[in-house]
Amino acid sequence: MSLTENLIREIDSRRDDLIELTQDLLRIPTLNPPGENYRDICDYLDRRLSTSGFETELIRAHGTPGDCEKYPRWNIVARREGKQKGECVHFNSHIDVVDVGHGWTKDPFGGELVDGRIYGRGACDMKGGLAASIIAAEAFLVVCPDFTGAIEISGTADEESGGYGGVAYLAQKGYFNPKRVHHVIIPEPLNKDRICLGHRGVWWAEVETYGEIAHGSMPFLGDCAIRHMGAVVEEMEKSLFPALAEKRTDMPVVPEGARQSTLNINSIHGGQSEGDADFTGLPSPCVPDSCRMVIDRRFLVEEDIEEVQEEVLQIMKTVEERREDFRYDVRELHRVLPTMTDKKAPVVRTVAKAIEETMGKPAEYVVSPGTYDQKHIDRIGKLDNCIAYGPGILDLAHKPDEYVGVDDMLDSAKVMGRSLIELLARP
Numbered sequence: 001m002s003l004t005e006n007l008i009r010e011i012d013s014r015r016d017d018l019i020e021l022t023q024d025l026l027r028i029p030t031l032n033p034p035g036e037n038y039r040d041i042c043d044y045l046d047r048r049l050s051t052s053g054f055e056t057e058l059i060r061a062h063g064t065p066g067d068c069e070k071y072p073r074w075n076i077v078a079r080r081e082g083k084q085k086g087e088c089v090h091f092n093s094h095i096d097v098v099d100v101g102h103g104w105t106k107d108p109f110g111g112e113l114v115d116g117r118i119y120g121r122g123a124c125d126m127k128g129g130l131a132a133s134i135i136a137a138e139a140f141l142v143v144c145p146d147f148t149g150a151i152e153i154s155g156t157a158d159e160e161s162g163g164y165g166g167v168a169y170l171a172q173k174g175y176f177n178p179k180r181v182h183h184v185i186i187p188e189p190l191n192k193d194r195i196c197l198g199h200r201g202v203w204w205a206e207v208e209t210y211g212e213i214a215h216g217s218m219p220f221l222g223d224c225a226i227r228h229m230g231a232v233v234e235e236m237e238k239s240l241f242p243a244l245a246e247k248r249t250d251m252p253v254v255p256e257g258a259r260q261s262t263l264n265i266n267s268i269h270g271g272q273s274e275g276d277a278d279f280t281g282l283p284s285p286c287v288p289d290s291c292r293m294v295i296d297r298r299f300l301v302e303e304d305i306e307e308v309q310e311e312v313l314q315i316m317k318t319v320e321e322r323r324e325d326f327r328y329d330v331r332e333l334h335r336v337l338p339t340m341t342d343k344k345a346p347v348v349r350t351v352a353k354a355i356e357e358t359m360g361k362p363a364e365y366v367v368s369p370g371t372y373d374q375k376h377i378d379r380i381g382k383l384d385n386c387i388a389y390g391p392g393i394l395d396l397a398h399k400p401d402e403y404v405g406v407d408d409m410l411d412s413a414k415v416m417g418r419s420l421i422e423l424l425a426r427p
């Protein structure tokens with residue numbers, strides 16, 4: 001029997017183990033925010049991976065956003081050395097999950113198995129992917145104990161809130177140094193037959209318009225900051241949104257609607273803040289002297305970040321020419337450059353071949369509309385041989401009754417296992 005046939009048999013024989021592992025992970029509620037139970041899930045993974053022969057390290061991201069004694073940012077990195085020195089394949093999964101929200105018919109932390117699906121918050125995004133990568137690695141170690149190189153599995157904090165207490169921290173500490181790690185697979189839920197090469201860029205900014213406070217019965221004695229902001233929004237509708245819709249990309253972004261530049265007006269706040277829900281009084285009459293808008297601009301590999309900023313500044317200048325006393329500021333809040341791994345990169349070619357062999361059809365290449373931890377691996381870690389590949393249906397992420405299919409996890413574990421054979425089972 002060939003190595004691959006052995007591997008497939010090993011993975012199939014681990015079906016119950018895979019189900020139990022996924023359920024165990026789902027039953028540890030690692031909600032972020034605030035970042036609960038990170039230590040518990042790292043301890044669980046520590047026990048599991050130590051038993052499978054991995055050297056483990058628990059790393060707390062001291063001083064990163066949200067890290068405190070009540071909610072420490074714990075991460076785990078597990079490494080198993082092969083018989084000979086060689087390349088390292090790293091599977092990185094985030095251990096945090098987003099808020100449950102409303103509309104569930106299943107227990108979000110119950111890990112219930114119904115008709116081949118395991119339900120729970122984080123089932124597809126991405127504890128199912130984490131479980132599949134562990135099963136793939138464990139099965140590979142049984143069929144190929146004398147492999148060349150190393151396997152790493154990490155469970156990292158805070159992906160859902162930017163990854164600063166997780167992958168960004170580890171990358172700063174050298175865990176994704178190209179001397180240590182050579183191929184990275186992030187088992188995010190991109191569907192089992194698709195390879196995600198990267199993501200669009202992000203530019204968040206806060207735009208503020210200024211006015212002058214006065215009594216609301218005599219608004220002519222003041223200057224209304226919200227009316228100034230209204231003019232900004234109007235100008236965006238007139239010239240910016242249509243221009244963005246024209247900017248199409250060659251990046252294979254999914255869904256199709258995101259295959260262009262986009263801008264979301266995330267929030268607008270002007271004038272008095274809203275009272276607490278239990279406050280029953282009336283507001284006082286004032287002309288607002290400030291209005292703030294947060295914008296979330298997603299951009300393409302074909303665009304420069306300077307061009308993205310300049311478009312917004314141009315809107316402000318156009319409004320300034322038309323309005324008296326128009327004063328404003330534009331402040332950058334956050335930026336991430338777009339990234340797209342080359343289709344010819346070794347990890348892409350390897351996983352594509354494994355998908356074709358497992359699923360009997362060619363792999364599809366996609367790019368994510370939003371960012372994920374790949375941004376830190378390539379920017380801080382300087383490692384660009386990185387993709388997202390994992391089971392689970394992307395559209396179910398963050399929704400009620402989130403689930404992952406057991407067969408999908410098994411199939412993607414086979415793809416991951418075949419990739420390990422391809423990259424590490426060399427004499």
Ligand SMILES: [Zn+2]
Pocket residue numbers: 094125126159188189
């Ligand atoms: Zn995710």
